[in-house]
Amino acid sequence: MGEIMKVRKRNEIDNKYKWNIEKLYEDTKTWEIDFEVLKSKVPELQKFSGKLGSSEELLNFLEKDVEISRLLDKLGRYAFLRGDEDTANAEFQALKNKISAYSAEVSSASSFFIPELLALPDGTVEKLIEDSEKLKIYEVYLKKILSQKAHTLSAEQEKILASVEDCLYAGEEIYDMFTSADIVFPKIKDESGNEIELTEGNYSTFIKSKDRQIRKDAYEAYYGTYNKFKNTLATSLTASMRTCIVNGKIRRYDSALESSLKPNNIPVEVYENVVDTINNNLSSLHRYVKLKKRVLDLDEIHMYDLNVPMVESEEEYMNYEDGVEIALEGLKPLGEEYLKIFQEGIRERWIDVYENKGKCGGAYSRGCYDSMPYILMNYNNQLNDVSTVAHEMGHAIHAYYSKNAQPYMYWKYDWFCAEVASTTNECLFMDNLIKNEKDKKKKLYLINQQLDSMMGTLFSRTMLAEFEKITHESIETGNHLSADDLCKIFSDLNIKYYGTDMVLDQCVEIKWSTIPHFYFDFYMYQYVTGFAAARSFSKMIIEEGESAVERYKVFLKSGCSDYPINMLKKAGVDMTTSKPLEDAIRKFDELLDLMEKEL
CATH class of the missing domain: 1.10.1370.20 (Oligoendopeptidase f, C-terminal domain)
Structure with a gap:
């Protein structure tokens, strides 16, 4: 029997292949400082309740809401990115839970805004925008809200919904935690006879094996493991679907x-x-x-x-550096400016490249208005991984362009x-x-x-x-x-x-x-x-x-x-x-x- 190959621990991976998360927050201590700042600012939203009929107060509320939302996004992004680095890390999971729970309080504190705005007499908001040059930047945002008048609840009802938001979406959190941290797949043999720990990350490699028995083994091991928990997973998924359905009914949609x-x-x-x-x-x-x-x-x-x-x-074995160059070559039709942004992303370490023990599977691009884009990958040195680099950089550069061209x-x-x-x-x-x-x-x-x-x-x-x-x-x-x-x-x-x-x-x-x-x-x-x-x-x-x-x-x-x-x-x-x-x-x-x- 061959040697059992292990997935590396995070501290065994060179820092140059990890995203520059420290640029968002140096450590959890600095995160906690901003978290306390957030908690001190959120109560300020309530003082605008009942005053939105004034252009000055409406503008002040919007600016305060943007300030708080940006800080919440920044705190949340750090917590969730760190949590995805290692889903078994208790410290980072605690940060995720902390910011998730508090985000419901933030939503609750501002829940009066949309119902109160929609309760204003027809034409009021348009007149406020016309009378205030500074409000014009919010015109599209406010008119989108007005278009949803038929589907918005009273201030009290919106506050109740906002206060239970984290509970309503528990199905998603349960699923994420179960599939990232708790589910364990069996070992299978690779083409050399080595026993390999099957993971979310390497399954895509095994399912492409030329050896049909290996494909079959991986397929049955992967889906067979999920099948053992089908009742739990069905309960989680249908709970999420019912949340969507109930939300639609409450907001008076047809479906x-x-x-x-x-x-x-x-x-x-x-x-x-x-x-x-x-x-x-x-x-x-x-x-x-x-x-x-x-x-x-x-x-x-x-x-x-x-x-x-x-x-x-x-x-072909395509190491990360070569893969980046191949991706850049394919994107040349997008022009020099686009390629420079791509290269900046590589240089500034937007990407968390390799799989590690406990790391969230798959790939995604996420960031916030006050951060660089961040890309999670599980690069495995194949052509498909190079394509994924190009794909996720598409997300990241889309966000980069948008952030630099648009207000928050x-x-x-x-x-x-x-x-x-x-x-x-x-x-x-x-x-x-x-x-x-x-x-x-x-x-x-x-x-x-x-x-x-x-x-x-x-x-x-x-x-x-x-x-x-x-x-x-x-x-x-x-x-x-x-x-x-x-x-x-x-x-x-x-x-x-x-x-x-x-x-x-x-x-x-x-x-x-x-x-x-x-x-x-x-x-x-x-x-x-x-x-x-x-x-x-x-x-x-x-x-x-x-x-x-x-x-x-x-x-x-x-x-x-x-x-x-x-x-x-x-x-x-x-x-x-x-x-x-x-x-x-x-x-x-x-x-x-x-x-x-x-x-």
Whole structure:
């Protein structure tokens, strides 16, 4: 039996591969000082209650609210980033709990604001803005609030809801803690016979192994572990769904889906259009599955075969430094300014690069108005990890542009736009690799990689979005969904999406329990719309050059200063139509045609 390989502890990783968290706060002592400052300022909000009909008092409240919100964001970001470094670190988990609990008090202290603002006679707020030059900066922010008048409660009701906010979202916190700190996977053998500790971080490597038995072992070990806790995880997830549904009902929306979309002025039809358009083109996914089965020479194709490339190519070892250079090369069409910001991020240590014991799995980009962007990764020296660097830097630079162009209340881009910049980077990165690859076999391998990525985004994530829609609607009609119910819904969707060639092992039905995005209600479809918009942007950038880059950068700098549909439309992408989705599917079909012809 080979040597058991361990995941490194955090103190065993060189500091140059860790994010520069000290630039946010030097240590927990300095954090605690600011926390006390926050607690001293929050009560000041209450003195504005009942006085918002004055332009001076309204302005003073908004400025005080921004001051407190910025400090809360900074404290919260530090606590959560440190907590994700090592989910078993009691000190950092205590900070997370502390700021989470207090954030509810902050919400409660300012909960009078929106109801009181909406209670003012019609036209009052517009007149206050007209009379005060300083209030004009808040005009879009205030008018967005006014547009939600029909869905806002009384001041007392809003205060009650704000005071229990941390309790309402306990399902998400339970899930995060369970999957990050408590769940333990078995060991499996790698291709050399070494026993390896299976983790959230290295699962993606094993599932791509050329050795089918290793793929099968990893798949069954991973999902089999989640399956042991399916009842607990079902309770956690349905609790989160019920929170969304109850919130929608309390705020007088027609559905939970509408309550998630309407605040950003996104028609429910946009969500339904994603599901319908992809459902109408599932034949493309069925072709993909059939081709993979034939090329891999399989009697049966299983879900654990989907990540294996159809073209054999030796996986290149790409250390982090080389990966950064490859990513930069692919993003050259975005121009010198963009590349300099990217290089600044590497130099200033925006990225926490490698996996360590207890570290949160996956990858994300998060920051606040008063910090650099921060990127969490679990870099594993493969092409996919380089693509992830480009992807997460897309998020980070989107935030960077927005923060530097917008005042605080407009800097955070809306969820609908959240995946556009990151996926545009991915598209440019992969298109560049394919274009410049001279070796036919490697080129086909890269095309296969792009097909796999598009399959996962366009089709798989639409399936997850449809799962969210079905489950929320079922609970809304009074059904109680058990773990077995969730498994049945998920299994039926897999049968529809992947077609008759796919053999569905029992493990597949539990995959719903491994999706953290389900705790961010109706988030998943935005990967699909984001991908479709990104493909449109990347195409324009390559074909039109600087003029398209400038339009794109205007979008990146816009934050939430307008509604997302409007900002995308101004930049040349209309997501109220099916065209961006259909164009993305057409690109998938073109790549599939090429693979079928060559293989």
